[in-house]
Amino acid sequence: MPTTTFAGPVKAGGISTSTGNILGENVANQGFAKMVQVAQVIELGHVGTGNSVWTDIVIPANSQIIRMALLTTTAFDSTYGYIYVDDDRPSDPQIGAVPGLTIGLSESTGSLVGDLGKWKDVGTSDIHLSYHIGSTSTGTAGVGTLIVEYVQNNNLTA
Amino acid sequence: MSRSTFSGPVQVGIDDAPFSDYTVAKIGANWGFLKMAQSAPITQNGEICFPTTTTKIGMVIPAKSVITRISVLVTTAWGNPMDIGQAWGTGPGGIPNNYDHDELADDIPLNTAGLGLYVVNVGDTDNLAGNEINNWMNNSDNVTDTALGVDRCITTKTPAGGTLGVGILTVEYCQAVNLEPIA
Numbered sequence: 001m002p003t004t005t006f007a008g009p010v011k012a013g014g015i016s017t018s019t020g021n022i023l024g025e026n027v028a029n030q031g032f033a034k035m036v037q038v039a040q041v042i043e044l045g046h047v048g049t050g051n052s053v054w055t056d057i058v059i060p061a062n063s064q065i066i067r068m069a070l071l072t073t074t075a076f077d078s079t080y081g082y083i084y085v086d087d088d089r090p091s092d093p094q095i096g097a098v099p100g101l102t103i104g105l106s107e108s109t110g111s112l113v114g115d116l117g118k119w120k121d122v123g124t125s126d127i128h129l130s131y132h133i134g135s136t137s138t139g140t141a142g143v144g145t146l147i148v149e150y151v152q153n154n155n156l157t158a
Numbered sequence: 159m160s161r162s163t164f165s166g167p168v169q170v171g172i173d174d175a176p177f178s179d180y181t182v183a184k185i186g187a188n189w190g191f192l193k194m195a196q197s198a199p200i201t202q203n204g205e206i207c208f209p210t211t212t213t214k215i216g217m218v219i220p221a222k223s224v225i226t227r228i229s230v231l232v233t234t235a236w237g238n239p240m241d242i243g244q245a246w247g248t249g250p251g252g253i254p255n256n257y258d259h260d261e262l263a264d265d266i267p268l269n270t271a272g273l274g275l276y277v278v279n280v281g282d283t284d285n286l287a288g289n290e291i292n293n294w295m296n297n298s299d300n301v302t303d304t305a306l307g308v309d310r311c312i313t314t315k316t317p318a319g320g321t322l323g324v325g326i327l328t329v330e331y332c333q334a335v336n337l338e339p340i341a
Contacts (some may be wrong), residue, residue, distance in 0.1 A: 004170075006162045007160040007162070008160070008161070008162060009161055009162070010162045010163075010164070010168070010192070011161060011162070011163045011164070012163070012164040012165065012166030012167060012168050012192065012194060012333055013165070013166055013194075013220055013333065014165045014166065014220060015309075016163060021248050022248050023218065023246055023247070023248065023254065023308055023309040023310070023311060024221060024307075024308040024309040027218055027309065028218065029218040029219065029220045029309050030163070031194035031195055031196040031219070031220075031331070031333070032194065032195050032196070033168065033192045033193070033194060033195075034192075034193045034194065034195045034330060064197055064326070064328075066195060066197075066229065066328050066330070067229075107277070108275065109274065109275045109276070109277055110271065110272060110274040110275065110276070111272055111273065111274045112274065112275075113231070113273075113274040113275045116231060116233050116273065116274070119231055119275070119326075120231060120233070120326055151195050151197065151328075154197060156197060156199060156326060
Protein backbone atom coordinates (compact mmCIF):
# COMPACT_ATOMS: atom_id res chain seq x y z
CA MET A 1 0.00 0.00 0.00
CA PRO A 2 1.37 3.44 -0.83
CA THR A 3 2.19 5.86 1.95
CA THR A 4 1.36 9.56 2.01
CA THR A 5 3.88 11.46 4.07
CA PHE A 6 3.76 15.00 5.41
CA ALA A 7 6.35 17.02 7.25
CA GLY A 8 3.44 18.10 9.42
CA PRO A 9 1.93 19.05 11.68
CA VAL A 10 -1.32 18.13 9.96
CA LYS A 11 -4.22 20.38 10.86
CA ALA A 12 -7.85 20.23 9.80
CA GLY A 13 -10.90 22.40 10.32
CA GLY A 14 -13.10 24.53 8.13
CA ILE A 15 -11.92 27.87 9.52
CA SER A 16 -8.18 28.43 9.82
CA THR A 17 -8.11 31.98 11.19
CA SER A 18 -10.41 33.92 13.49
CA THR A 19 -11.74 37.07 11.85
CA GLY A 20 -14.78 37.60 14.08
CA ASN A 21 -16.67 36.05 16.96
CA ILE A 22 -19.43 33.98 15.39
CA LEU A 23 -18.95 30.27 15.95
CA GLY A 24 -19.21 28.28 12.76
CA GLU A 25 -18.67 31.35 10.58
CA ASN A 26 -15.47 33.18 11.44
CA VAL A 27 -13.89 31.65 14.54
CA ALA A 28 -10.97 29.30 13.95
CA ASN A 29 -11.89 25.66 14.61
CA GLN A 30 -8.80 23.79 13.49
CA GLY A 31 -7.43 20.87 15.43
CA PHE A 32 -4.24 18.87 15.14
CA ALA A 33 -4.16 15.35 13.75
CA LYS A 34 -3.18 12.98 16.52
CA MET A 35 -0.11 10.96 15.62
CA VAL A 36 0.98 7.58 16.92
CA GLN A 37 4.21 5.61 16.94
CA VAL A 38 4.59 2.05 18.19
CA ALA A 39 7.57 -0.10 19.13
CA GLN A 40 8.18 -3.59 20.38
CA VAL A 41 9.26 -3.99 24.00
CA ILE A 42 10.99 -7.23 24.97
CA GLU A 43 12.17 -8.44 28.34
CA LEU A 44 15.30 -10.42 27.65
CA GLY A 45 17.14 -10.71 30.90
CA HIS A 46 17.43 -7.72 33.18
CA VAL A 47 16.83 -4.43 31.36
CA GLY A 48 17.93 -1.89 33.93
CA THR A 49 18.67 1.77 33.64
CA GLY A 50 22.27 0.95 32.82
CA ASN A 51 21.40 -1.10 29.76
CA SER A 52 18.12 0.45 28.70
CA VAL A 53 17.07 -0.24 25.14
CA TRP A 54 16.37 2.22 22.36
CA THR A 55 13.01 2.00 20.65
CA ASP A 56 12.33 3.18 17.10
CA ILE A 57 10.14 5.96 18.46
CA VAL A 58 11.30 9.53 17.91
CA ILE A 59 8.91 12.30 18.93
CA PRO A 60 9.26 15.60 17.01
CA ALA A 61 10.25 18.72 18.91
CA ASN A 62 7.61 20.79 20.71
CA SER A 63 5.07 17.96 20.65
CA GLN A 64 2.55 17.14 23.37
CA ILE A 65 2.34 13.51 24.50
CA ILE A 66 -1.28 12.65 25.15
CA ARG A 67 -1.28 8.88 25.58
CA MET A 68 1.15 6.12 26.43
CA ALA A 69 -0.03 2.52 26.54
CA LEU A 70 1.33 -1.02 26.40
CA LEU A 71 -0.32 -3.96 24.66
CA THR A 72 1.14 -6.85 26.60
CA THR A 73 1.09 -10.11 24.67
CA THR A 74 3.36 -12.04 27.05
CA ALA A 75 3.31 -10.96 30.68
CA PHE A 76 6.39 -9.33 32.14
CA ASP A 77 7.98 -10.23 35.46
CA SER A 78 5.20 -10.34 38.03
CA THR A 79 7.17 -8.37 40.58
CA TYR A 80 8.90 -5.74 38.50
CA GLY A 81 6.84 -5.70 35.32
CA TYR A 82 6.66 -1.96 34.82
CA ILE A 83 8.13 -0.58 31.62
CA TYR A 84 9.73 2.80 32.15
CA VAL A 85 9.98 5.02 29.11
CA ASP A 86 12.87 7.44 28.96
CA ASP A 87 14.08 10.09 26.59
CA ASP A 88 17.69 9.27 27.20
CA ARG A 89 19.68 6.17 27.97
CA PRO A 90 19.59 5.99 30.90
CA SER A 91 17.65 8.91 32.28
CA ASP A 92 15.93 9.97 35.42
CA PRO A 93 13.19 10.87 35.88
CA GLN A 94 11.54 8.79 33.19
CA ILE A 95 8.78 10.24 31.04
CA GLY A 96 6.26 7.62 32.13
CA ALA A 97 5.62 4.04 33.06
CA VAL A 98 3.19 1.42 31.80
CA PRO A 99 2.33 -1.82 33.58
CA GLY A 100 3.08 -5.06 31.75
CA LEU A 101 2.09 -7.40 34.53
CA THR A 102 -0.86 -8.96 32.78
CA ILE A 103 -1.77 -9.73 29.18
CA GLY A 104 -3.86 -6.99 27.62
CA LEU A 105 -3.89 -3.23 27.15
CA SER A 106 -2.65 -1.03 29.97
CA GLU A 107 -2.51 2.76 30.11
CA SER A 108 -0.10 5.20 31.66
CA THR A 109 -2.41 7.33 33.77
CA GLY A 110 -2.32 9.12 37.09
CA SER A 111 1.02 9.04 38.82
CA LEU A 112 2.45 6.65 36.21
CA VAL A 113 2.93 9.81 34.16
CA GLY A 114 6.42 10.68 35.29
CA ASP A 115 7.70 13.86 33.72
CA LEU A 116 4.69 16.17 33.48
CA GLY A 117 6.70 18.80 31.64
CA LYS A 118 7.68 16.37 28.87
CA TRP A 119 4.06 15.33 28.41
CA LYS A 120 3.07 18.97 27.99
CA ASP A 121 5.94 19.75 25.61
CA VAL A 122 8.83 17.44 24.83
CA GLY A 123 11.12 20.41 24.33
CA THR A 124 12.90 22.19 21.53
CA SER A 125 14.61 19.07 20.16
CA ASP A 126 13.31 15.72 18.98
CA ILE A 127 13.42 13.04 21.67
CA HIS A 128 14.34 9.39 21.15
CA LEU A 129 12.52 7.03 23.49
CA SER A 130 14.16 4.13 25.28
CA TYR A 131 12.89 1.79 27.97
CA HIS A 132 13.99 -0.20 30.96
CA ILE A 133 12.08 -2.68 33.08
CA GLY A 134 11.81 -2.68 36.86
CA SER A 135 14.80 -2.33 39.11
CA THR A 136 15.73 -5.98 39.49
CA SER A 137 13.70 -7.79 36.89
CA THR A 138 14.62 -11.45 36.82
CA GLY A 139 14.10 -11.76 33.14
CA THR A 140 10.91 -13.57 32.36
CA ALA A 141 10.32 -13.19 28.64
CA GLY A 142 7.73 -10.43 28.57
CA VAL A 143 6.69 -9.06 25.19
CA GLY A 144 4.62 -6.01 24.44
CA THR A 145 3.95 -3.19 22.03
CA LEU A 146 4.53 0.31 23.30
CA ILE A 147 2.05 2.86 21.93
CA VAL A 148 2.80 6.57 22.14
CA GLU A 149 0.27 9.11 20.86
CA TYR A 150 1.12 12.77 20.48
CA VAL A 151 0.23 16.06 18.87
CA GLN A 152 3.09 17.21 16.68
CA ASN A 153 4.55 20.64 17.36
CA ASN A 154 1.58 21.74 19.46
CA ASN A 155 4.03 23.96 21.32
CA LEU A 156 2.06 24.51 24.51
CA THR A 157 3.84 27.32 26.26
CA ALA A 158 1.78 27.81 29.42
CA MET B 159 8.42 23.88 10.75
CA SER B 160 6.13 23.36 7.79
CA ARG B 161 2.43 22.74 8.24
CA SER B 162 -0.19 20.89 6.16
CA THR B 163 -3.68 22.29 6.59
CA PHE B 164 -6.98 20.87 5.41
CA SER B 165 -10.54 22.06 5.79
CA GLY B 166 -11.29 18.45 6.62
CA PRO B 167 -12.52 16.04 7.63
CA VAL B 168 -9.45 14.08 6.57
CA GLN B 169 -10.15 10.47 5.68
CA VAL B 170 -7.64 7.82 4.68
CA GLY B 171 -8.30 4.58 2.85
CA ILE B 172 -9.14 3.23 -0.57
CA ASP B 173 -12.41 2.72 -2.44
CA ASP B 174 -11.84 -0.80 -3.66
CA ALA B 175 -10.47 -2.74 -0.73
CA PRO B 176 -11.03 -6.50 -0.79
CA PHE B 177 -12.79 -8.06 2.20
CA SER B 178 -15.20 -10.87 2.85
CA ASP B 179 -18.48 -11.45 4.62
CA TYR B 180 -17.86 -14.96 5.91
CA THR B 181 -16.95 -16.73 2.68
CA VAL B 182 -18.31 -14.13 0.26
CA ALA B 183 -15.56 -12.04 -1.31
CA LYS B 184 -16.43 -8.38 -1.73
CA ILE B 185 -14.88 -5.09 -2.73
CA GLY B 186 -15.60 -1.88 -0.83
CA ALA B 187 -14.29 1.24 0.85
CA ASN B 188 -12.15 1.10 3.96
CA TRP B 189 -11.99 4.79 4.72
CA GLY B 190 -11.23 5.93 8.24
CA PHE B 191 -11.31 9.33 9.89
CA LEU B 192 -8.15 11.02 11.06
CA LYS B 193 -8.41 11.53 14.81
CA MET B 194 -8.01 15.17 15.73
CA ALA B 195 -7.02 16.84 19.00
CA GLN B 196 -7.13 20.29 20.53
CA SER B 197 -5.41 21.22 23.78
CA ALA B 198 -5.34 24.26 26.01
CA PRO B 199 -3.82 25.21 29.34
CA ILE B 200 -6.49 25.57 32.02
CA THR B 201 -6.63 26.76 35.59
CA GLN B 202 -9.49 26.87 38.03
CA ASN B 203 -9.93 30.52 37.15
CA GLY B 204 -8.37 30.56 33.70
CA GLU B 205 -9.55 32.08 30.49
CA ILE B 206 -11.64 29.24 29.17
CA CYS B 207 -13.27 28.47 32.50
CA PHE B 208 -16.90 29.35 33.00
CA PRO B 209 -18.11 31.61 34.40
CA THR B 210 -15.48 34.32 34.61
CA THR B 211 -15.33 37.90 33.49
CA THR B 212 -12.48 37.14 31.12
CA THR B 213 -13.86 34.07 29.41
CA LYS B 214 -12.66 33.73 25.84
CA ILE B 215 -12.99 31.12 23.17
CA GLY B 216 -10.06 28.72 23.47
CA MET B 217 -10.97 25.38 21.94
CA VAL B 218 -13.53 25.28 19.15
CA ILE B 219 -14.65 21.86 17.94
CA PRO B 220 -16.19 21.74 14.45
CA ALA B 221 -19.88 20.92 14.28
CA LYS B 222 -21.15 17.35 13.99
CA SER B 223 -17.96 15.85 15.39
CA VAL B 224 -17.67 12.72 17.53
CA ILE B 225 -15.76 13.31 20.76
CA THR B 226 -13.68 10.22 21.43
CA ARG B 227 -11.58 11.07 24.47
CA ILE B 228 -11.07 13.88 26.99
CA SER B 229 -8.12 14.02 29.34
CA VAL B 230 -6.52 16.41 31.78
CA LEU B 231 -2.79 16.51 32.52
CA VAL B 232 -2.87 17.75 36.10
CA THR B 233 0.27 19.70 36.96
CA THR B 234 -1.10 21.42 40.08
CA ALA B 235 -3.82 19.71 42.10
CA TRP B 236 -7.35 21.01 41.84
CA GLY B 237 -9.24 22.29 44.87
CA ASN B 238 -12.64 21.04 43.72
CA PRO B 239 -14.14 18.71 41.09
CA MET B 240 -14.38 20.11 37.56
CA ASP B 241 -17.17 20.05 34.97
CA ILE B 242 -16.64 20.10 31.21
CA GLY B 243 -19.27 21.59 28.95
CA GLN B 244 -19.85 23.42 25.72
CA ALA B 245 -20.79 26.96 24.70
CA TRP B 246 -22.39 28.40 21.61
CA GLY B 247 -23.80 31.67 20.33
CA THR B 248 -22.17 35.09 20.39
CA GLY B 249 -21.94 37.69 23.11
CA PRO B 250 -19.89 40.79 23.88
CA GLY B 251 -16.18 40.42 23.27
CA GLY B 252 -16.59 37.17 21.44
CA ILE B 253 -17.75 35.31 24.53
CA PRO B 254 -20.43 32.73 23.73
CA ASN B 255 -23.68 33.75 25.36
CA ASN B 256 -25.09 30.26 25.83
CA TYR B 257 -23.50 27.35 27.57
CA ASP B 258 -24.12 24.15 29.43
CA HIS B 259 -21.29 23.75 31.91
CA ASP B 260 -21.60 19.99 32.44
CA GLU B 261 -22.96 18.43 29.29
CA LEU B 262 -19.76 16.48 28.54
CA ALA B 263 -18.58 15.51 32.04
CA ASP B 264 -19.80 16.20 35.54
CA ASP B 265 -17.79 16.42 38.76
CA ILE B 266 -14.48 15.06 37.50
CA PRO B 267 -12.58 14.35 40.73
CA LEU B 268 -9.47 16.35 39.91
CA ASN B 269 -9.29 17.36 43.58
CA THR B 270 -8.48 13.79 44.57
CA ALA B 271 -6.87 12.44 41.40
CA GLY B 272 -3.38 13.67 42.22
CA LEU B 273 -0.81 14.87 39.72
CA GLY B 274 -0.56 13.12 36.38
CA LEU B 275 -2.93 12.17 33.57
CA TYR B 276 -6.64 11.88 34.27
CA VAL B 277 -8.80 10.37 31.52
CA VAL B 278 -12.51 11.12 31.66
CA ASN B 279 -14.33 7.83 32.16
CA VAL B 280 -17.74 6.33 32.68
CA GLY B 281 -17.87 7.53 36.28
CA ASP B 282 -17.76 11.11 35.03
CA THR B 283 -20.44 10.69 32.38
CA ASP B 284 -23.01 8.39 33.97
CA ASN B 285 -24.77 11.27 35.70
CA LEU B 286 -25.27 13.72 32.84
CA ALA B 287 -28.67 15.32 32.60
CA GLY B 288 -31.23 13.99 30.13
CA ASN B 289 -29.67 12.87 26.89
CA GLU B 290 -26.59 15.07 27.15
CA ILE B 291 -24.39 12.04 26.63
CA ASN B 292 -25.41 12.42 22.99
CA ASN B 293 -23.03 15.37 22.77
CA TRP B 294 -20.18 12.88 22.66
CA MET B 295 -21.71 11.33 19.53
CA ASN B 296 -22.61 14.64 17.91
CA ASN B 297 -21.17 17.67 19.64
CA SER B 298 -23.52 20.19 18.05
CA ASP B 299 -26.92 18.56 17.88
CA ASN B 300 -28.12 17.88 21.38
CA VAL B 301 -31.83 18.55 21.20
CA THR B 302 -31.73 20.48 24.46
CA ASP B 303 -29.45 23.12 22.91
CA THR B 304 -30.08 25.85 20.44
CA ALA B 305 -27.81 26.69 17.49
CA LEU B 306 -27.94 23.14 16.24
CA GLY B 307 -25.25 22.14 13.78
CA VAL B 308 -22.88 24.94 14.79
CA ASP B 309 -19.34 24.71 16.16
CA ARG B 310 -18.99 24.37 19.91
CA CYS B 311 -16.55 26.03 22.32
CA ILE B 312 -15.24 23.79 25.11
CA THR B 313 -15.70 25.17 28.63
CA THR B 314 -14.68 24.10 32.09
CA LYS B 315 -16.15 25.07 35.42
CA THR B 316 -14.73 24.49 38.87
CA PRO B 317 -16.12 26.03 42.06
CA ALA B 318 -13.73 28.30 43.88
CA GLY B 319 -11.94 26.98 46.93
CA GLY B 320 -8.88 25.01 47.87
CA THR B 321 -5.75 25.10 45.79
CA LEU B 322 -6.01 26.62 42.32
CA GLY B 323 -5.55 23.76 39.91
CA VAL B 324 -3.42 23.96 36.78
CA GLY B 325 -3.40 21.55 33.86
CA ILE B 326 -3.67 20.84 30.17
CA LEU B 327 -7.11 19.93 28.82
CA THR B 328 -7.12 17.78 25.67
CA VAL B 329 -10.21 16.94 23.64
CA GLU B 330 -9.90 14.30 20.91
CA TYR B 331 -12.50 13.99 18.19
CA CYS B 332 -13.31 12.88 14.68
CA GLN B 333 -14.36 15.87 12.63
CA ALA B 334 -17.82 16.06 11.10
CA VAL B 335 -18.65 12.36 11.22
CA ASN B 336 -22.27 13.52 11.37
CA LEU B 337 -24.17 10.96 13.39
CA GLU B 338 -27.33 13.07 13.19
CA PRO B 339 -29.54 10.04 12.58
CA ILE B 340 -28.80 8.70 16.06
CA ALA B 341 -27.80 11.86 17.96
